[in-house]
Each structure stands twice: as structure tokens, then as C-alpha cells.
Amino acid sequence: MMCRRIHELLSAYIDGELSAEETFKIQAHLDRCGCCCTELESLRQTKRLLGELARQRPRAELEYLLVIEARRAQNRPPSPFDGLRRLADTPIRPRTALATAALSLAALWAATSQLGGPAEEPVGRTIVGQVPIYNEFGTLVGSYQFIAAATPAPRVRLPEPPPRTFMTEPGQPGLLTASWSSKPRPYQTRQISSGPYSPQSVRLDQRFLVSAE
């Protein structure tokens, strides 16, 4: 075999992904070719370096956020591109490829025909924590409900008149974003910008204090 052809097979040789016959031929060639041996060692070194890269660990709360965000996303209205995405993420069997493609195109047509309709983003479907709100007389007047979400800018809304302080209860970690509700009728709200909330994640199992502007 020519060296050029051998070179192309060396990566698969290193990985043990060649047939017995190919492996035998390469070994026989390597026994008498210094150039290919050098190439082999160089590729091995590259592979070894990659294998030694430090494992990158996610932050602790990511596991929880993935579950919550998946639930939340399921409550969104279906996207017109879902048919195509489903097709892209599914291994295609040749026998059914044509039928699948035709069905997906039909699904895409059906979905895009609804493009003009309302597509509001539902919020507050997945609640990971509740914060009771008390007035200055200690009476429970409502609660904030926090959802975990990936939206970048968290907002915290307070009822009018805003309570002087409120504290979170121990709960699950998550990102604080907008969404609270109260019964029997929604409060008038205004946004605060002060407080310990930041666009980064906050653990709800800490007790902290928030004051209105």
C-alpha cells in the first residue's frame, strides 16, 4: 500500500476501528516505513492531548434548571419548525425517509399556515418557589411565585403599596425571573431595581431581604 493511503487510515488504526485485514496490512507497512511510523506517533500524541483536557463541570444548579426549563418549554405553543426539528433529530431509515419527509413537509405546511395567529409566551407555568408577602400588620396579603427560566434579566414585581420587606422561604435553587400571582385579583405592580437580585442565578435556599426603591 502507498504511504498516502496508509496515512488516511492511521487515525482509524489508532482507534481500533479498522477491519482485521486492514489492521494487518498497516502493521506490515509500519514495520518497514519510518515515515508512516512518525506520522502515527504524531497523531497518537494529538489524540492523547485531547484526552487529557480537563473536564469542565457545570454549576451545581444546572441539573435542576434543565429539568425545569424543559417543563417550561413544553408549555410553549408548538413552533412551526417542530416538524423539521423532529426530522433532523431522528435517525432516518432509508425505507421510510421519503414518507417521513413528505409527512414533515405536510406538518410544516400545516404549522406555517397558523403563523398569523397569536403566539404569546406563557409565563409562570413552572413554579419553583413561593414567597409569602405580609403587610405591616403581619397579615398574609399574597405571594410571589418564582419560576426557573433562562431569560436574562430577572424582574421582581411588588404590589402597591409595596411591602417594606419580604423574605424567601428555604426552597430549591433557581433563577429568579418575573412571574407572581395573587388571588383573588392581581395587584398593581411596579418594578424594583434594587435588592440582592442580579441577572445571575440566586439560590432560593438562602434567606435574604429585599426592599423596594
Added chain:
Amino acid sequence: MTETTTLGRLAEQALARPKREFDKLVVRHHKQAYNIAYRLTGNHADAEDLTQEAFVRAFRFFDNYRRELPFENWLFRIMSNLFIDETRRRAKLRTQSIDAPLPGTETTLDLRDERAGPESTVLCGELDDQLQTALRQLPPDFQLAVILADVEGLSYDEIARAMGCSLGTVRSRLHRGRKLLRAKLTGFRQNG
């Protein structure tokens, strides 16, 4: 009344079953998925976005997942598609200097530095940085093949399923990817 309640409970349990199954899969696979995402994107913020988007899509199409196949292969397939789509989309975007004012205004972007701090940079080492830089410079298909094979240790068969291509294509992408990576690393050493 009792019968209705029991039926309701059974229905709830039946609906909750796939969710519980998915939760377990998240626990089992999210760290590996995150590591792949980090090596693909090169930073923690994008890695988290990519991981999250992959799991969200997996959950959305969970009824599509064929249980006889390993979940991670299917998840990596989703992640591969997302990554390649995103890379192509970004390639079409115009770039904007983060230090320059936005076009037509005097406003500048106020961006947080999402990278790891200086301590961890030192700990990770120069070689790690060079490898990551070189990986990011590979064409996305090559980058994926190299990461799945050499960082995660997947077999060619698993990579073919994850990337939706033939074994021959995996072999070719991996070999060309490694050669390109080696050339870039050699270039770093000569220049630096």
C-alpha cells in the same frame, strides 16, 4: 367517587412517568453533555445555553426517542444539529465590536465577562487554552467528530449515530480534524 379519584390518580401517574424518566436521564447525562458543549463553544455561558437547548428539545420530542437506543446518542445528535445550526447562523451575522458604540448611537454595550477567573485560567494551563482555541478553529463537523472521539471516547458507530452520517464519513472527518488540529498546535508553538 372513589373510583373516579383512583382513575384520576392513575392518569396522573401515567402522565408523570415520562417526566420522571427524563429527570433521571438529565441527572445521568447532563455533565457529559455540558463538557461536550463547553469544548464545542469554548465558554461556560454558551455551553450552558447549548446544553439547555439540547435538553429542552429532547424533552419536547421525548416521545420520538427510541428506547432501544442509548439516550446519550440521541441527545448528542440533537446537540450536534443545534451546534451546527448555530455556527452557520453566526457565520452569517455581522460582527460588532463590543468596545465600539452601537451603530448610529453613542451607546456602548455593557457586557459581563463570562470567562473563568485568572486563577482557573492558570490552573487550566496554556496547553488547554491552545487546544481549545485550535478546536474552535476547526470546521464544525470536524470539531464535533474530534470532540466526540477524543474528548469523550465515543466509538465510530456512536459518533455516526450522533452526527447522522456514515462510518466512512466519521473516519474521514476525524482524521482530517486531527491533522488540522495538529497543524494549528504546531503553528501556536512556532509563533509563541
